[in-house]
Amino acid sequence: MSATDIPSGTAADTAAARDTGGAAISVQGVAKTYASGAGPVQALLPTDLEVKPGEFIVLLGPSGCGKTTLLRMLAGLHAPTEGTITIGDRPLFTSGDTEPKRDALGSLGFVFQQANLMPWRKVWANIALPLEVLRVPKHERRKRAADMAQMVGLGDFLGHYPKQLSGGMQQRVAIARALIHDPSILLMDEPFGALDAMTRDQMNVQLQDLWLETAKTIVLVTHSISEAVFLADRIVLLSQRPGRIQDVIEVDFPRPRPLSVANEPRFGEIVGSLRGALGGHA
Amino acid sequence: MTATRPLTDETTSPVTPRRGSGSRILWITTPLILIAFLGLWKLYTVVSGVGELILPPPEKVGIALVQLLGDASVWQATYVTLYETVVGFALAAVVGIALGIVLGRARTLERILSPFLVATQVVPKVAIVPLLLLWFGFGLASKIFMAAIIAFFVMMQNTILGIRSIDQGHRDLMRVIRAPWWKRVISLDIPSSLPYVLTGVELGIVFAITGAIVGEYLGGDQGLGAMATVMLSALRTDQLFAVVIIMTLLGFLLYAIVAGVRRYAIPWHESSGRATAL
Numbered sequence: 404m405s406a407t408d409i410p411s412g413t414a415a416d417t418a419a420a421r422d423t424g425g426a427a428i429s430v431q432g433v434a435k436t437y438a439s440g441a442g443p444v445q446a447l448l449p450t451d452l453e454v455k456p457g458e459f460i461v462l463l464g465p466s467g468c469g470k471t472t473l474l475r476m477l478a479g480l481h482a483p484t485e486g487t488i489t490i491g492d493r494p495l496f497t498s499g500d501t502e503p504k505r506d507a508l509g510s511l512g513f514v515f516q517q518a519n520l521m522p523w524r525k526v527w528a529n530i531a532l533p534l535e536v537l538r539v540p541k542h543e544r545r546k547r548a549a550d551m552a553q554m555v556g557l558g559d560f561l562g563h564y565p566k567q568l569s570g571g572m573q574q575r576v577a578i579a580r581a582l583i584h585d586p587s588i589l590l591m592d593e594p595f596g597a598l599d600a601m602t603r604d605q606m607n608v609q610l611q612d613l614w615l616e617t618a619k620t621i622v623l624v625t626h627s628i629s630e631a632v633f634l635a636d637r638i639v640l641l642s643q644r645p646g647r648i649q650d651v652i653e654v655d656f657p658r659p660r661p662l663s664v665a666n667e668p669r670f671g672e673i674v675g676s677l678r679g680a681l682g683g684h685a
Numbered sequence: 686m687t688a689t690r691p692l693t694d695e696t697t698s699p700v701t702p703r704r705g706s707g708s709r710i711l712w713i714t715t716p717l718i719l720i721a722f723l724g725l726w727k728l729y730t731v732v733s734g735v736g737e738l739i740l741p742p743p744e745k746v747g748i749a750l751v752q753l754l755g756d757a758s759v760w761q762a763t764y765v766t767l768y769e770t771v772v773g774f775a776l777a778a779v780v781g782i783a784l785g786i787v788l789g790r791a792r793t794l795e796r797i798l799s800p801f802l803v804a805t806q807v808v809p810k811v812a813i814v815p816l817l818l819l820w821f822g823f824g825l826a827s828k829i830f831m832a833a834i835i836a837f838f839v840m841m842q843n844t845i846l847g848i849r850s851i852d853q854g855h856r857d858l859m860r861v862i863r864a865p866w867w868k869r870v871i872s873l874d875i876p877s878s879l880p881y882v883l884t885g886v887e888l889g890i891v892f893a894i895t896g897a898i899v900g901e902y903l904g905g906d907q908g909l910g911a912m913a914t915v916m917l918s919a920l921r922t923d924q925l926f927a928v929v930i931i932m933t934l935l936g937f938l939l940y941a942i943v944a945g946v947r948r949y950a951i952p953w954h955e956s957s958g959r960a961t962a963l
């Protein structure tokens with residue numbers, strides 16, 4: 404999988420297709436207050452957000468502003484204290500729900516902030532786990548896991564146990580696992596945080612390619628301003644705790660974006676204004 | 686990347702293989718230490734002039750051991766002790782692990798019951814042997830219960846720990862991939878708590894054989910424990926030693942079986958020491 408595999412027309416076609424239809428994810432008045440031992444913690448103030456099908460959204464904000472909280476609610480892992488979340492045309496949480504309506508979730512890929520690999524499974528079996536739930540036969544699971552491992556640069560490590568891998572390698576296994584069942588919605592919580600700058604760039608390019616090819620809806624959390632500008636259609640800027648949406652920035656560089664887009668003056672301008680808005684927090 | 690490639694570890698591991706050379710050295714050190722031990726023992730009996738009744742020299746024990754092994758009654762006694770141990774252990778494992786799973790999930794229940802569970806452990810269990818004899822007679826049943834009572838707690842406790850230690854991140858993962866409950870049990874709950882449960886089982890089998898032998902010491906006329914008391918009253922210290930050696934070997938055998946199961950069942954775990962050997 405590389406940028407050169409994509410006929411230039413396809414990207415434009417899928418991009419056009421994306422603009423039709425309703426929201427892929429709709430967040431209305433969603434707030435979250437955690438009940439903790441030391442009293443309630445307000446993590447997210449009432450928030451509205453519409454993610455279009457096939458859109459690439461990046462959540463950017465200082466540590467502790469509720470990015471993980473929001474993402475986990477989108478995946479049905481936490482219930483909002485108030486507000487409604489709708490996936491496609493199916494409600495996931497309607498006001499006051501404490502349990503998600505599971506069938507709304509459809510096919511979902513989630514990259515956690517921690518790799519969350521199962522230490523008793525070898526790399527290939529970790530990657531293939533979502534396929535087991537879908538009852539894909541074993542030989543096909545192996546094949547698809549091998550392909551996916553290849554994509555994240557771990558083709559030689561299929562038979563290793565997670566503890567034999569470095570932190571960055573483990574995170575790449577987790578990314579492969581989130582993608583293996585070709586989910587239509589991909590939620591990623593600082594997926595590349597544990598990677599070195601060069602691998603990170605490479606993974607960013609690969610993720611963009613994958614997204615252009617498959618028309619997934621992606622919501623990605625990051626601390627890196629330049630990563631946000633490189634990847635996003637729209638950057639959702641969250642303010643310091645308690646989190647709320649401070650600004651939404653459209654990024655309209657043409658796709659596929661080469662890494663060198665970072666050298667364009669407009670890129671630098673956006674990065675600069677985001678840095679200013681974050682007040683040096685990120 | 687071909688799918689048909691065998692997915693074993695032909696690639697070199699980035700982690701140095703652990704314990705590989707460490708276990709090979711045991712084949713040399715263990716016999717050496719044993720020989721040194723026997724030598725010191727012999728030396729002591731010669732130099733100190735201690736009576737054979739108190740400490741027989743090693744070769745006398747060896748002869749007694751060979752003689753005993755030629756005698757059907759020892760095998761009968763070994764069989765009885767093995768039987769009590771295994772049945773008592775199995776009983777304790779079933780009840781202990783089942784109760785551990787329940788208490789591991791139900792925190793409140795565990796908190797309510799914990800004073801009582803601890804109390805049963807604080808009671809010196811040897812002290813209840815007379816009661817067991819009273820209730821279950823001098824036959825095998827009282828020894829089976831003794832073995833079970835001693836082995837039960839550690840297996841329950843480790844199972845509770847195992848269930849509690851299931852990682853929240855892994856639970857979230859299973860939810861996100863929409864795993865049904867049985868898939869979660871098979872792919873998360875069991876493998877995740879298995880190392881703990883198996884640690885309990887390893888300790889449990891050792892505790893069970895102790896329980897069975899203590900029970901035999903204190904009542905009845907069957908098993909290795911009873912045989913040891915007979916030899917004591919006959920003042921055959923050399924044979925007493927030989928019986929203790931047989932008990933030890935039996936314990937070793939049972940432990941080795943359980944440890945082997947553990948190594949096979951959880952090759953990925955630190956405790957198995959051979960992460961890449963599968």
Ligand SMILES: Nc1ncnc2c1ncn2[C@@H]1O[C@H](COP(=O)(O)OP(=O)(O)OP(=O)(O)O)[C@@H](O)[C@H]1O
Pocket residue numbers: 437438439444445446464465466467468469470471472473516644
């Ligand atoms: N389970 C919880 N119980 C109580 N408080 C929580 C819980 N999870 C998060 N919080 C609080 O909610 C706030 C937002 O947390 P969250 O993890 O969403 O932040 P984040 O934006 O993802 O931060 P980071 O960039 O450091 O990952 C934090 O102040 C945190 O203390």
Ligand SMILES: [Mg+2]
Pocket residue numbers: 470471472516592
């Ligand atoms: Mg976070």
